Amino acid sequence: MLDRKSFTERQIDEKGLDEKVVDSPTSESDHGIVKDWDGEESAVTRKIDLILLPTLALAFFCLQMDRGNISAVLTSTITDDLGINTNQINIGTQLLSAGIVLSEIPSNIIMQRIGPRVWLSGQLFAWGLVATFQAFIKSYPAYLVTRILLGFCEGGFIPGALYYLSTWYKKEETSLRTSLFFYGQMFASATSSLISAGLLRLSGRHGMEGWRWIFLVEGLLTLFIGIFFTLLVPPKVGDGRPLISLGRWSYFTERESHIIRNRVLLDDPRKAQGHIQIRWSDIAKTLKQPRIMQHVFITLVSMSGFQGLTQYTPSMIKSLGFDAIKANALTSVPVYCSIVWLTILSLACDWTGHRGPFVLLAITWNVISYVCLKTAPYTLGKWHRYGVIAVANVSYCSMHILNVGWLSVYCRTPQERSVAMALVVMAANCAGISGSQIFRTSDAPKYTHGLTAICALAGASWGLAAILCAQYYIRRRKSRGDAAEDGVLQTVHSN
Numbered sequence: 371m372l373d374r375k376s377f378t379e380r381q382i383d384e385k386g387l388d389e390k391v392v393d394s395p396t397s398e399s400d401h402g403i404v405k406d407w408d409g410e411e412s413a414v415t416r417k418i419d420l421i422l423l424p425t426l427a428l429a430f431f432c433l434q435m436d437r438g439n440i441s442a443v444l445t446s447t448i449t450d451d452l453g454i455n456t457n458q459i460n461i462g463t464q465l466l467s468a469g470i471v472l473s474e475i476p477s478n479i480i481m482q483r484i485g486p487r488v489w490l491s492g493q494l495f496a497w498g499l500v501a502t503f504q505a506f507i508k509s510y511p512a513y514l515v516t517r518i519l520l521g522f523c524e525g526g527f528i529p530g531a532l533y534y535l536s537t538w539y540k541k542e543e544t545s546l547r548t549s550l551f552f553y554g555q556m557f558a559s560a561t562s563s564l565i566s567a568g569l570l571r572l573s574g575r576h577g578m579e580g581w582r583w584i585f586l587v588e589g590l591l592t593l594f595i596g597i598f599f600t601l602l603v604p605p606k607v608g609d610g611r612p613l614i615s616l617g618r619w620s621y622f623t624e625r626e627s628h629i630i631r632n633r634v635l636l637d638d639p640r641k642a643q644g645h646i647q648i649r650w651s652d653i654a655k656t657l658k659q660p661r662i663m664q665h666v667f668i669t670l671v672s673m674s675g676f677q678g679l680t681q682y683t684p685s686m687i688k689s690l691g692f693d694a695i696k697a698n699a700l701t702s703v704p705v706y707c708s709i710v711w712l713t714i715l716s717l718a719c720d721w722t723g724h725r726g727p728f729v730l731l732a733i734t735w736n737v738i739s740y741v742c743l744k745t746a747p748y749t750l751g752k753w754h755r756y757g758v759i760a761v762a763n764v765s766y767c768s769m770h771i772l773n774v775g776w777l778s779v780y781c782r783t784p785q786e787r788s789v790a791m792a793l794v795v796m797a798a799n800c801a802g803i804s805g806s807q808i809f810r811t812s813d814a815p816k817y818t819h820g821l822t823a824i825c826a827l828a829g830a831s832w833g834l835a836a837i838l839c840a841q842y843y844i845r846r847r848k849s850r851g852d853a854a855e856d857g858v859l860q861t862v863h864s865n
Contacts (some may be wrong), residue, residue, distance in 0.1 A: 405633075407632075415631075418539075426554070430554030434554070436592055439566060445688055451579055452507075454473050460531045467801075469521020476790075479524075481530045490531060490599075490603070491596065494599055497524045521799075529794075533788045535752065549771055549775070553709060556708055561696045562697055563705075577745065602614060609627070665790075671831040674804045676824075677804075677807070686815070686817065729769055733832045740824050829836060
C-alpha cells in the first residue's frame with residue numbers, strides 16, 4: 371500500500387499517543403542507511419508475500435483444524451461412544467483453551483531464545499502427534515488429557531507467528547498481512563467442515579467411528595504439513611535460506627536481502643535487535659498499560675460470544691433437519707463469505723490508516739445479526755432459519771483479527787509487541803473457556819439462553835470498542851495540536 375501520510379502523522383497515529391511527537395522528517399542517514407530501492411521495493415514485498423504468507427497460513431490452517439474439529443465431531447457419535455454429554459465435551463474445550471493460555475507467554479519467551487523456525491516447527495509436530503492420537507481414546511479422562519495436551523502444544527504459536535511476521539514488514543503493511551495470515555484459520559474452519567463431512571462417511575470402516583476418522587486423518591495431515599513448514603520457512607528477516615537448501619541457495623538475491631532488512635529498519639530501527647529477550651519486567655510493564663488491556667478486553671468479550679456460537683453452529687444446523695454430513699458442509703458457507711468480508715475491511719484499514727472504526731463495524735455486524743438470530747421465530751422454514759444462522763457467522767472473528775492489527779501498530783518496542791500479541795491471543799483463548807459454556811445441553815435445540823448471552827456479549831464489546839476509538843481520537847487530536855504549536859514556536863524562534 372502507498373504510504374499517504376507524512377512521518378509526523380504516522381508518529382502521532384501509530385506511536386505518539388504517549389510519546390513526544392517528532393515533527394521533522396525521517397532521515398536515512400540517522401540510521402546509517404541510504405534508501406536506494408524506490409523502484410524495487412514493491413516487487414520485493416510481493417516476493418515476501420508469496421513465500422512467507424502461504425507457509426505461515428498453512429501452519430495456522432493446521433492449528434485451527436485440530437482444535438476446531440470438535441464441532442464436527444459433535445455431530446458424530448462421540449458422546450454415545452464415550453458415554454458423556456455435550457456439557458462434558460465443553461469441559462474438554464475449556465481445558466484446551468486453558469492449556470493455550472498457560473503456555474502462551476512461556477512459549478514466546480522460548481521462541482525469542484531459540485528462533486522462530488525451530489520453535490514454531492517443533493510446535494507443529496507436537497500438536498500434530500497429540501491430535502492424531504485423539505483417534506484412539508477409549509474413555510472420558512483420556513479425552514480430557516488429550517485436549518489439555520493439545521492446548522499446551524498449540525499455546526504461543528499465533529502470537530509467535532505474528533511477531534515473526536511483523537519483523538518482515540513495515541507498519542503500514544501489517545493490517546493486510548495479519549488478515550492474510552488469519553486466512554489460514556478461516557480457511558481451515560470452512561474447509562475442515564467439508565473434510566469432516568467426507569470423513570464421516572467412513573464411519574464403520576475398519577471398526578472406527580466417524581469422529582475417530584476425523585481425528586486420525588486431520589492429525590496426520592498436520593504432521594505432513596509440519597514437514598513442509600520446517601523445510602521451507604525462512605529463518606529470519608532478510609535470510610532466505612530455508613532448511614531444505616542446506617545453506618546452498620536462498621529465496622532472495624543479495625540485493626533483495628539488502629532491501630528487505632533495511633526498509634524495515636528505516637521504518638522501525640528497533641527491529642535491528644533481532645532476537646530479543648523478554649524479561650518479567652517487560653511483561654509487568656505491558657500489563658500496566660491501560661490501552662493494551664482495553665484491546666485485550668475487546669477480544670475477550672467479543673470472542674466469548676463468537677466461540678460459543680461457532681462451536682455449536684453445526685449442531686444448530688443439524689437440528690433444523692439436516693443430516694450430519696450436510697450440516698457440516700453448510701457450516702463452511704458463511705466462513706468462506708467471511709474471508710471476503712475481512713479482505714474488504716483490511717484493505718480499508720491500510721488505505722485509510724485507521725483501524726478502530728473497522729473493528730467497530732465488524733462488531734456492529736455481530737450485534738445486529740445475533741439479535742436477528744435470537745428473535746427469528748423457530749417456526750421458520752429450515753432454509754430460512756439456516757440463512758439467519760449463516761448471516762450471524764459471516765463476521766466470524768474479524769473483530770479479533772482487526773483488533774490484533776490495531777494493537778500491533780501502537781506497540782512501541784519489540785518486547786511490548788511480543789507480550790501484547792501473546793496477551794490478546796490469550797484473551798481469545800480465555801474466551802474459549804467462557805464461550806464453551808454458553809450453549810448448554812438443557813438449552814437445546816432452541817438455545818434461547820445461549821443466544822441471549824451472545825447478544826449481550828456483542829453489545830458489551832461494541833461499547834468497549836467505541837470507548838477505545840474515542841480515546842484514540844481525542845489523544846490523536848491533542849498530539850496534532852501539540853505538534854502544530856511546537857512548529858509555530860520553532861518558526862518564531864528561527865525568525
